[in-house]
Every structure is written in C-alpha cells, then in structure tokens.
Amino acid sequence: YAPLAEIDPEIQNIIDKETWRQFSGLELIASENLTSRATLEANGSILTNKYSEGLPAARYYGGNEYIDELEVLCRERALKAFNLDPAKWGVNVQPYSGSVSDSVGALLVLTCESMLDCQVCPKHILIRDISHHVTDSFAALTALLQPQDRLMGLGLPDGGHLTHGYYTAKKKMTASSIYFQSFPYAVDPTTHLIDYAGLQRQAKIFKPRLIICGASAYPRDWDYAALKKTADAEGAYLMADIAHTSGLIAAQTLNNPFEFCDVVTTTTHKTLRGPRAGLIFFKKDGPNSQDLEKRVNDAVFPACQGGPHNNVRTPIFLGFRVHADKKPYQTIAAVATALLQVSQPSFKAYAKQVIANAQTLASVLIEYGYKLQTGGTDNHLVLWDLRPIGLTGSKVEKVCDLLGITINKNAVSGDASAQTPGGIRLGTSALTSRNMTEEDIKSVAGFLHRAVQLSLFLQKEAGSKLLKDFIRVATTEGSAGAAQVKE
C-alpha cells in the first residue's frame, strides 16, 4: 500500500502535470467536465479488484454479495436521477463507456430482434442460425455478421456521433456502419436545425428499424415528439443517445426523451459530471419493449463486454481508509456517487448555470461579430463557424492550446471534409463546475476573441508560414518552443 508517488514517481509526475493543466487553464471542451472529489475517490477504490460478470444474484463468480447490493443501489440512483418509475423503466449500469457498449450494445439489441423476426432474407436467416451463439463476445459477432438492419442517425458533419452509423465514401469506419446499414439524416442547410420533415421523407423510403437521436455537436434541443411520430410510422425503434445533455435532462432543463423513446443511452462523464462510463435505459412497458430488458442486458454482457468495472459504478464502504482527520469514510464508487449528486437540488442550479453560461458565451461572441451555427444555443455547447473569417478549427485549437484554453476543432454543417473542420466546439460544463457565472464567461469570450484575432494576425498579416511555424514548433517543442516563435 505504498503510495503511487513512492512506487512510480514518473506516473505521479505526469498526473501532477495534467492536474496543473486542468486547473491552471480554461477547459472549454463540450464533452468534458470536472468531476467531484467524492467521485474521484470512488473511482480509485478497491472495487477494481473484483470480477462480477452477470447481474445481481446471477453472477459467474463468487464473492459478489456486496457488489450485488451496490449495483442495485446504483440502478436505483440512475432511475431516480432521471425521475423514472422503476415499474416502467430499467437500466443497465455496466457499460464501460459510450461507444464501446452503450451505443453499440443498444444497437445490437435493437437490431437483433428484427433480424430474428425476418423469415425471408437469407442473410437474416444466417443470423437466426447463429443467434443462439450470442454468448460469444461481440468480437465473434463482428467476425460473423454482415451489415444488416437499417438505422438512421444524425450525420457526423451535422453534429452526430461516430456510433450513430458514420461512414465515409471510402470506408465504413465504425461498428455501427460495419454491421448495420446506416443512412444519415441531416440539418437544414439554411437554419442548421434538424430537418425533421426531411428525416420523415427519407425514413419512408429507407425504412429504418431504428432511429437514433442525440448528438455530439448540436446546440439545440430535440423535438422527440416529432421523431416518435416518424419512428411509429415506419415501425422503428426510437433511441436517444443523450451522452452530451444527460445532466441537463436530469435537471429538467431540456426536453425529456424518456417520454418518447424506447431506449436512452448516455455517457456519465459529460454534463452528468461523473466518471467515464455509460448507462443504457430501456422501457419496460411500451408496445416495443417486450423482452427489452433481457436483450439489453445480454447485449452488454456477454455480447459486448466482460467483467463490469465496479470501481466506476458501484458503492462500497471501505472501513480501512481514513481521512486526514482519521475518521473512516464511506466511499461510493463513481457513477453511483455522481448520480447521488445529480439528484440533489444543487445539481439543478448547476445545470441552469451551465446553460446560462453557454448562452452568455454565444451572445458575446455574436456581439464581437462572429457566426455561430443556429445563431445560439439551448444547451451547454456553442458551435462556432470560423469559415466566414477564413480560419480552420485546427489552427485556432492549436493557438488556444498555447494560451492555456482547451477547445476542440469541430465540423460545421456544410464542411467539405471532417479532417479539416471549419469550426470549433465550446462547452461550459467544466467552467461552471468551477463556479463561473455569466460575468466570468464574458471574460472568457474576450480571451477567445483575442485568441482568434491572434490566429488571424499570424495567418493574414504575418503570412500563413508564420502560423504554420508557430504551430509546428509549439506542437513539437511545447510552450517553450512557442515562446521562442512569439519572440
């Protein structure tokens, strides 16, 4: 039990540097947040030692009596955090993360059912034949299956996520496009709002079995009622991936997808402010929900995952750990701790402030004369279109890095290539976790304005070669190199 600093000072040193980076700079990446100390403590618990494949009371290993107790508690907290009736909704709290299991797990379970239903298509019959081998891992399904059922998700260049069926003209890049036939829907090219009517028209032709809503870079709220209408008309499932906005939805500051969707997935580390993990909620009482619980649970384990990461999801009492004041404390493993905090009134205030801060950021940037996609935001993120001023997102991202402002380049609707995106995405979740309010955010907007002006100066006034040198030296030699170039 020697501490990390003693056993491995090199790793400790890297962690210390990253800690300094996170707290000395301004964190504006919309998919990140600063989780609480309690959640961090829970994440680093002795629970990481335990194997617990299976579900409470049905495990493949012994010694799981406390893990069972705690997984049940975590589920209860997840349902409570989103105000869900346990008679109507269930949740699987085991997914390691968003991409690997939460979206893929849900995709698998939803589409498997229609594959099993299909009596005529030879490919589907192949899947029928191997379906009893579902106890093989997802890797085995990966090896055996061909793209089959149809799904529609928001296209990546329009703000959708990779896991929603993304592929390029050259390549099917994600499990969701490799194993399923996907067709993206889009935002309206003028307003940049979801084109619900277009989706309805395309769905009529494409006949998806699953429609996914939710995004990584969409600053507006969703019309779940309209999506449900389209899904019902085509006999499709409706799934919301609320990875980005789940904290805001739990705090009831955005529309509620649970009223309309069959399955809702989320990561736990964005606006929900927990550790890195995922949750899959499934409806228990709708017309589409027959057997959904079993299919979701089977899709998580064994189809996609092995042993759950108990340290991130379940609570434990560690009697032998003591605080500085020598009192034993109860450390609750990370997702459960975060969910406990989400249910408290202070989280509602946090979520409201996140949105107020994002809206302030948007309006100050607009006052400076910049163009934002959709002209503002309803949630925690702002999508800044840099194309009108002739900059790319990657240049501004690099310059901001050197200034201690962390942002990310992002495609904006209409970009020719996702590799050289024309915008940046900003989010206010982390700064709000540092108790920043509108006045602070106005200063942050001022810093961003200056960073963009610096990028423009380097590119336009001083010639793009200087900007390239600046970025090259900064990238290869760190901020010392950048200081040299600045001189």
Ligand code: PLP
């Ligand atoms: N879904 C959405 C909408 C996301 O934005 C992300 C990540 O940014 C994910 C899924 C994937 O989550 P993870 O990175 O935990 O795999």
